[in-house]
Amino acid sequence: MSNFDLEKMDETINNLSIGLDVMLCCKDTAGGREILESFRKLDNLIMSFDDQINILCEALTKEKNARKSSFQKQLDELKMIEERCNHMIVNFPSNFCDTNKFEMQKFNQNYEIKKNEGNNLNMTNLSVSPVPTWNNTYSSYNTMSNGTIMSTTMMGQSLKSQSSRQVFDIPLLKSVTNDEMDKVPKYMKGRLSSINVNVVIDSINAALENKYDILRKPKNTLKKKDLNLYNMWKIQQTNVGQGQYFVTADDITRFSEMKVDKTTLNIIPILRHLKRLKESRLGGFVYYLPY
Template sequence: MSSFDLSKMVSTVDNLSTCLDIMLCCKSPEGGKEIIDTYDNLENLVTIFENQMNTLKKALVREKNARQSYFQAQLDDLKKMVNRCEHMIMNTPINSNNFNGNQQYNQNETKENNSNCLNSINNISMSPVRSSWNDTFSPPENSLHQNTTMSTTIMGQSKCQTSKHVLDIPYIQLVNNEEMNTVPKYMKGRLTSLNINVVIESINIALENKYEILRKSKTALKKKELDAYNEWKIQQSNVGQGQYFVTAEDITKYSETKVDKTTLNIIPILRHLKRLKESRIGGFIYYLPY
């Protein structure tokens, strides 16, 4: 005798009852309309969902492209830094190569030549511009750049060499790793001394090229140089006579280094390390070497 499953029978009856209700609803005009309305509502919900999915997909694609562009720009900046560092390494003189003839070094002759070099330096005008500029610069005595003279002995002959530029530009000294360790973590982030020195080199180049123009006679200047000359004269009256300075525009124009967000993040580090001072006057920002 087969066993009777009551729960299974109840489930079957419920399913048949549901099917009967659907059939009766379809035969009734009101029931059929209700089913159609429910179907339309479901279809509208599906359409809305698909539109939202498409919108989200487009937003994700835009975000992906933006991040790719950002990271590509960062990669390009890093490549420029690497190229600049390689250029610095290739053009850094090796002092040991200049002293192969040290066995014939004559100390008395070298001291005499160094004395002559120092006398020549003392005769150099301390003004970064020609006397034709009415507002004459008067830089401090300690602003002479180091390494202004170089005595070399080659094949027993001592020669005194001076830089081709006027020697009173206060170049900014490079930063070493020990100094970088004194910079707070929140300030330097992932920046290294290499990143800092790239910006320092750019500022030094801008200073050198800028004041090279200021030393020329007005009659020898081109129109663009003359316009910059006159603008610097106005800026100098704001900063103060005798004070060397550059602006972000000067750095970009005369060192071919774009002053971007990374460069602006390095400026506070240079202030912290006593390499640079910042002066805000009349809506302009001036960077002044220590």
């Protein structure tokens, strides 16, 4: 008795199933057409995929060739630059620096000659130029040291304009050092240090600067508040003396953040001792005058 072959039996069944499907397709033409249509669609889809793959391959090939061409162009340009540099190095004249130096010296010499000729020409013109005539307004003349003729009226105006531009230095108080504080008597300074004293000095200097900044402005340009201060200071100036710089306790408080309290009044004798400040009492007021 022969052995039973399961695989062979399975293959036979599959063949019979395929044959049955074919028989059914032949019997039902609609089912056969549906199978054929599906097969055509699948075949068209495979062909479409093949076309897309070919297009991508062509695009990649073009991109590769374009990049290769660009790189080759850049490489050619670099080689050309290298050749030019080598040519310049080989053919660069050895006496180039000396030639430039000689040309520069020659240029400077020509420039000096022209400059001297121009100065001589100007001096010649000045020596033969006629004396200018002035109107009756400038009837009197003065000759200055450089030979220029100027009327006394014009000289007065010039001196006046120069004096108006002069800047008068305010005698500000110098800061106190630790060595100077060591020389101050113990009973006078107590526990005060140079830092405390310099704070008062800074406040007095601020008052001096702000006060005389207002006093130097034209009176007609001042605001009402500053004008009142201006008039008050002018009255005080007559008591102290013309030309003497001074501030009062009110000025220090007005132009600084410091109030003239007991500590400040204790520092004033130290400033007098160190020759930073003088004190004057006139008409019920105390004036502080810098040295």
